[in-house]
Amino acid sequence: MRLSTTITAFVAMAAAASAQQIAQIVDSSNFCIFLPPVGSADVNIADTETYATVRCVGDAPKATGAGTLPSGFILSAHYVSTSAYVQITGQIDPSKAGLNVTDDGGQYDVKAPDGSSCAGWQYYVNLIEPSGNDYCIRCCNDTVNCNRGISQAGCARVVPGDYSGPGVSTTASSSSVASSSSTVSSSASSSTPVKAAATASSKAATTHTAEPSSASALPTDAVSAQSESGAVGMIKPALASVAVMAAACAFNLF
Numbered sequence: 352m353r354l355s356t357t358i359t360a361f362v363a364m365a366a367a368a369s370a371q372q373i374a375q376i377v378d379s380s381n382f383c384i385f386l387p388p389v390g391s392a393d394v395n396i397a398d399t400e401t402y403a404t405v406r407c408v409g410d411a412p413k414a415t416g417a418g419t420l421p422s423g424f425i426l427s428a429h430y431v432s433t434s435a436y437v438q439i440t441g442q443i444d445p446s447k448a449g450l451n452v453t454d455d456g457g458q459y460d461v462k463a464p465d466g467s468s469c470a471g472w473q474y475y476v477n478l479i480e481p482s483g484n485d486y487c488i489r490c491c492n493d494t495v496n497c498n499r500g501i502s503q504a505g506c507a508r509v510v511p512g513d514y515s516g517p518g519v520s521t522t523a524s525s526s527s528v529a530s531s532s533s534t535v536s537s538s539a540s541s542s543t544p545v546k547a548a549a550t551a552s553s554k555a556a557t558t559h560t561a562e563p564s565s566a567s568a569l570p571t572d573a574v575s576a577q578s579e580s581g582a583v584g585m586i587k588p589a590l591a592s593v594a595v596m597a598a599a600c601a602f603n604l605f
Contacts, residue, residue, distance in 0.1 A: 372405050372467035373414050374475065376437045376490055379430035381409030383417055384439075384488050385459035385467065385477050391449040396457030396479045403459050405467075413470035421447045426484070427516030436491035437472075440506065442516030445481035456480035458502035458509075474499075478506045484519050487512065 374383040386406050387399040405417040408425055427441035445452045459477040461467060469475035469490035474497035477488040487510035491497040501509055 375411040375414040375470040383407035400463035429513035438489035440512035
């Protein structure tokens with residue numbers, strides 16, 4: 352009898368705790384999501400779906416009793432509001448909240464934790480995907496916009512939206528970035544020789560085009576030298592003829 356009483360009390364306490372888990376979305380700077388309890392270490396989202404707690408950033412006055420999101424956990428937040436739903440999508444750093452960074456994630460909704468809700472709306476879906484550094488939460492009044500049955504499809508399918516952000520800074524990603532930068536740098540440097548080669552080729556073509564094909568294109572000094580050489584060639588035979596004629600005249604006179 353005592354054991355059953357304890358179990359009943361525990362269930363009642365759990366139900367009361369779940370009922371107090373109220374999230375709220377105001378805008379991209381003031382909103383809440385569900386996460387494993389504070390103090391969790393290397394946990395998987397799916398393992399905490401029944402006892403997750405609400406944690407917020409900024410001011411969410413209707414999220415009574417909610418905790419605060421860890422500093423550095425939210426890397427980006429993109430807010431969308433329509434007549435049918437409100438949502439936040441973006442990137443997270445799972446290591447800041449004690450999550451297993453290799454976990455593909457899980458979904459929180461009105462049935463897990465049971466009795467939880469999103470202020471002002473009937474339904475919500477909230478996925479946390481540590482391995483992809485993504486998260487999403489959408490609150491709405493119908494089960495079409497808040498489809499709880501396709502959680503395996505992930506954030507991008509359950510809550511389509513903007514998931515851009517800076518990404519998680521790790522040694523591996525830094526290397527990748529450095530490598531990428533190096534590739535860009537290499538590409539840039541290779542483009543320079545290509546440009547130089549093109550310039551050189553252009554210059555070569557210009558030089559080839561400007562290359563002289565006749566004496567008229569030679570420098571003035573070269574033309575003068577050539578003219579002088581031709582004149583001398585014509586004068587020498589004329590002088591020889593004059594000398595012969597002079598000799599003949601001289602012979603006749605004497």
